[in-house]
Amino acid sequence: MGGEKNAKGDxxxxxxxxxxxxxxxxxxxxxxxxxxxxxxxxxxxxxxxHNGRSQMKGKTPKKDSVKTASSPSEAVKxxxxxxxxxxxxxxxxxxxxxxxxxxxxxxxxATPSSSSKRKRNQHRQEEECDEEAPKKSKxxxxxxxxxxxxxxxxxxxxxxxxxxxxxAKQLKIKKKEEEEQSRWRWWEEEKYEDGVKWKxxxxxxxYFPPEYQPLPDNVHFYYDGKKVKLSLAAEEVxxxxxxxxxxxxxxxxxxxxxxxxxxxxxxxxxxxKLIQDLDKCDFGELSAMHKAKVEARKNMTKEEKLxxxxxxxxxxxxxxxxxxxxxxxxxxNFKIEPPGLFRGRGEHPKQGMLKKxxxxxxxxxxxxxxSCIPVxxxxxxxxxxQHDNSVTWLASWTENIQGLIKYIMLNANSxxxxxxxxxxxxxxxxxxxxxxDIRNQYNKDLKSKEMVVRQRAVALYFIxxxxxxxxxxxxxxxxADTVGCCxxxxxxxxxxxxxxxxxxxxxxxxxxxxxxxxxxxxxxxRRVFKSLTLxxxxxxxxxxxxxxLTTSILNKHLxxxxxxxxxxxxxxxxxxxxxxxxxxxxxxKSDNLAEKILSYNRANRAVAILCxxxxxxxxxxxxxxxNLQAKxxxxxxxLSLAKSELKEAKKEAKTKGxxxxxxxxxxxxxxxxxxxxxxxxxxxVQATDREENKQIALxxxxxxxxxxxxxxxxxxxMEVPVDKIYNKxxxxxxxxxxxxxxEDFEF
DNA sequence: CAACTCACTTAGCAGAGTTCTA
DNA sequence: TAGAACTCTGCTAAGTGAGTTG
Numbered sequence: 001m002g003g004e005k006n007a008k009g010d011x012x013x014x015x016x017x018x019x020x021x022x023x024x025x026x027x028x029x030x031x032x033x034x035x036x037x038x039x040x041x042x043x044x045x046x047x048x049x050h051n052g053r054s055q056m057k058g059k060t061p062k063k064d065s066v067k068t069a070s071s072p073s074e075a076v077k078x079x080x081x082x083x084x085x086x087x088x089x090x091x092x093x094x095x096x097x098x099x100x101x102x103x104x105x106x107x108x109x110a111t112p113s114s115s116s117k118r119k120r121n122q123h124r125q126e127e128e129c130d131e132e133a134p135k136k137s138k139x140x141x142x143x144x145x146x147x148x149x150x151x152x153x154x155x156x157x158x159x160x161x162x163x164x165x166x167x168a169k170q171l172k173i174k175k176k177e178e179e180e181q182s183r184w185r186w187w188e189e190e191k192y193e194d195g196v197k198w199k200x201x202x203x204x205x206x207y208f209p210p211e212y213q214p215l216p217d218n219v220h221f222y223y224d225g226k227k228v229k230l231s232l233a234a235e236e237v238x239x240x241x242x243x244x245x246x247x248x249x250x251x252x253x254x255x256x257x258x259x260x261x262x263x264x265x266x267x268x269x270x271x272x273k274l275i276q277d278l279d280k281c282d283f284g285e286l287s288a289m290h291k292a293k294v295e296a297r298k299n300m301t302k303e304e305k306l307x308x309x310x311x312x313x314x315x316x317x318x319x320x321x322x323x324x325x326x327x328x329x330x331x332x333n334f335k336i337e338p339p340g341l342f343r344g345r346g347e348h349p350k351q352g353m354l355k356k357x358x359x360x361x362x363x364x365x366x367x368x369x370x371s372c373i374p375v376x377x378x379x380x381x382x383x384x385x386q387h388d389n390s391v392t393w394l395a396s397w398t399e400n401i402q403g404l405i406k407y408i409m410l411n412a413n414s415x416x417x418x419x420x421x422x423x424x425x426x427x428x429x430x431x432x433x434x435x436x437d438i439r440n441q442y443n444k445d446l447k448s449k450e451m452v453v454r455q456r457a458v459a460l461y462f463i464x465x466x467x468x469x470x471x472x473x474x475x476x477x478x479x480a481d482t483v484g485c486c487x488x489x490x491x492x493x494x495x496x497x498x499x500x501x502x503x504x505x506x507x508x509x510x511x512x513x514x515x516x517x518x519x520x521x522x523x524x525x526r527r528v529f530k531s532l533t534l535x536x537x538x539x540x541x542x543x544x545x546x547x548x549l550t551t552s553i554l555n556k557h558l559x560x561x562x563x564x565x566x567x568x569x570x571x572x573x574x575x576x577x578x579x580x581x582x583x584x585x586x587x588x589k590s591d592n593l594a595e596k597i598l599s600y601n602r603a604n605r606a607v608a609i610l611c612x613x614x615x616x617x618x619x620x621x622x623x624x625x626x627n628l629q630a631k632x633x634x635x636x637x638x639l640s641l642a643k644s645e646l647k648e649a650k651k652e653a654k655t656k657g658x659x660x661x662x663x664x665x666x667x668x669x670x671x672x673x674x675x676x677x678x679x680x681x682x683x684x685v686q687a688t689d690r691e692e693n694k695q696i697a698l699x700x701x702x703x704x705x706x707x708x709x710x711x712x713x714x715x716x717x718m719e720v721p722v723d724k725i726y727n728k729x730x731x732x733x734x735x736x737x738x739x740x741x742x743e744d745f746e747f
Numbered sequence: 748c749a750a751c752t753c754a755c756t757t758a759g760c761a762g763a764g765t766t767c768t769a
Numbered sequence: 770t771a772g773a774a775c776t777c778t779g780c781t782a783a784g785t786g787a788g789t790t791g
Binding site: 567624 | 773774776778779780782783785786787
């Protein structure tokens with residue numbers, strides 16, 4: 001997988017923005033007061049950020065350093081240029097990004113209106129427990145509504161259906177209200193004192209995966225052509241391997257060797273003596289059995305599927321929630337990870353190793369002192385039960401591959417996660433008010449004679465300009481060879497005095513998190529270029545580019561500049577500020593809904609490109625694109641047909657005088673043409689959006705880097721329903737933002 | 748200060764679930 | 770109304786960064 005992906009990355013890399021022009025003083029658009037209904041309860045870490053911020057606009061050397069804004073917009077432009085061919089073909093006129101500065105500073109005057117502090121809604125447990133049933137019925141009613149709407153055009157039962165529709169609507173509204181009611185509006189409450197995450201926490205403990213079911217008698221494993229009955233433990237592991245046989249990674253040497261070693265550990269002495277060579281193992285029947293099972297599951301009847309679903313729901317109901325400070329909260333991952341073969345990302349040295357089954361004896365439980373302690377599965381006991389309210393996790397265990405601790409924590413829509421998320425964006429907003437100074441500082445530091453300082457400055461320049469990750473060092477041989485900023489090595493950059501018409505170009509080529517390739521050619525300021533030359537002096541491939549620098553040095557420096565500032569804050573800041581800016585540049589109030597959404601996606605895309613969030617092109621991409629194109633073509637034909645019909649009708653109406661019937665016909669034809677045009681436009685917009693999105697993943701930035709208040713404010717301003725931008729899960733996660741943000745919010 | 752531990756965020760993918768289309 | 774297309778969710782790996790220890 002990883003390899004494939006990288007190869008794709010290669011291709012993709014060529015489309016990456018190479019020219020990085022500066023947009024303008026994006027920071028000038030600063031009105032940075034929060035416009036939130038209830039910032040009365042301001043986050044502790046936030047203080048009142050925006051006082052006496054010395055902007056030093058103009059006289060700073062930031063000209064070259066401020067790319068953050070320009071680069072992504074440039075990326076969009078580039079994307080658009082790449083796409084021009086198809087665009088022209090489709091005759092779709094697209095918006096271009098102007099190089100001009102954005103409109104002047106928009107002074108958001110919105111004062112933190114003292115919050116209309118609604119009383120905390122005490123949650124009603126019984127109702128929530130029952131959540132599922134009404135939800136289902138709601139869906140059903142929705143469907144019937146649709147159906148009936150269609151029917152009622154032809155049938156005479158209109159009266160009856162009308163009332164039913166009305167009822168359904170009422171039900172829907174009521175349901176929504178109820179949901180609102182039961183939602184914990186934690187953002188309107190006081191925060192706990194430092195370090196305290198909760199006061200009461202009760203849960204059922206994790207859910208364990210089912211025990212291994214031995215193979216049926218008619219399924220056999222063969223070694224060297226001979227039937228071998230394996231011990232239970234060995235058999236289970238053999239089946240793990242058999243299940244993966246379709247993946248190309250089972251052909252990789254590292255994977256096979258790791259697997260074989262670990263598998264033999266599970267064997268009895270006898271088995272170990274016999275089974276010496278993986279190539280002589282025949283997993284054919286096991287594999288076939290597995291495939292049959294998958295197939296059977298797919299072919300289950302509706303009822304069977306429903307039964308499975310209900311059974312799963314029961315598990316969720318029992319284990320999927322906890323009680324936290326009198327509120328029922330959803331747990332994010334309440335299931336213990338099942339055993340299997342480890343498959344890391346990229347060229348992971350431990351791929352193929354056996355991920356062992358976790359027993360209750362491996363699990364630490366964390367819960368409130370006064371809560372009911374979860375009961376371990378029969379015949380078992382927990383490793384430990386603790387009551388530490390300075391952490392957010394409910395259970396943890398140590399995984400055997402890398403010895404890392406795994407946690408069971410709450411869902412993203414929980415208070416604990418939401419509050420932290422909010423805080424994160426507040427820190428990033430604070431950076432916004434300080435970023436000019438910080439940029440000045442590192443630009444000065446670029447001249448420093450002290451090596452650490454100089455390296456720190458260059459690293460910071462990269463982190464700020466390119467949104468690189470910090471790049472903690474990692475143990476060799478423990479994981480795939482990937483790097484971030486501070487861990488860049490000599491072989492990851494190439495310096496070009498001149499390249500493609502630009503001077504001082506740095507060419508990056510390395511594998512980052514998840515072994516995703518980062519490839520980019522970036523013109524940098526002379527001082528950075530010179531420093532890099534210096535850093536590279538007398539170093540060879542394999543040596544660290546920043547040999548005096550670590551993430552911890554860098555972060556210490558940053559936190560001295562601004563409390564709470566770390567390397568990753570730059571990523572958040574630059575992502576969010578880019579979105580806000582791009583939205584301003586790209587959307588007009590007069591656009592129609594589809595165009596607005598396209599613009600939003602483009603702004604989102606600019607961020608995704610900045611953060612290098614890639615995805616493998618969907619397997620069906622080419623096909624679905626072709627289908628869409630075909631649809632567009634046929635719609636075009638329809639349109640020209642409709643047009644000629646309209647002409648005809650007009651002519652007739654003219655020649656034959658003012659027959660009202662003919663006038664009517666003209667009107668009808670006109671409407672048809674218009675409808676056709678609208679549909680065509682919609683499709684073309686859709687095609688453009690999809691094409692541009694081929695290898696870009698928008699989800700990650702949307703979920704983790706973009707301050708939701710920017711999106712919510714934009715929706716309000718543009719009169720776009722929030723659910724066009726966020727799905728249900730996302731709306732839940734960002735409920736705090738949706739609730740408190742007003743139209744004039746500025747990041 | 749280096750190595751390690753711990754807690755928490757960020758990440759892409761597979762497969763399930765939902766919607767669209769012929 | 771099936772099957773294709775698309776979207777969402779769960780899963781779990783892989784980061785970040787603070788704190789601890791020796």
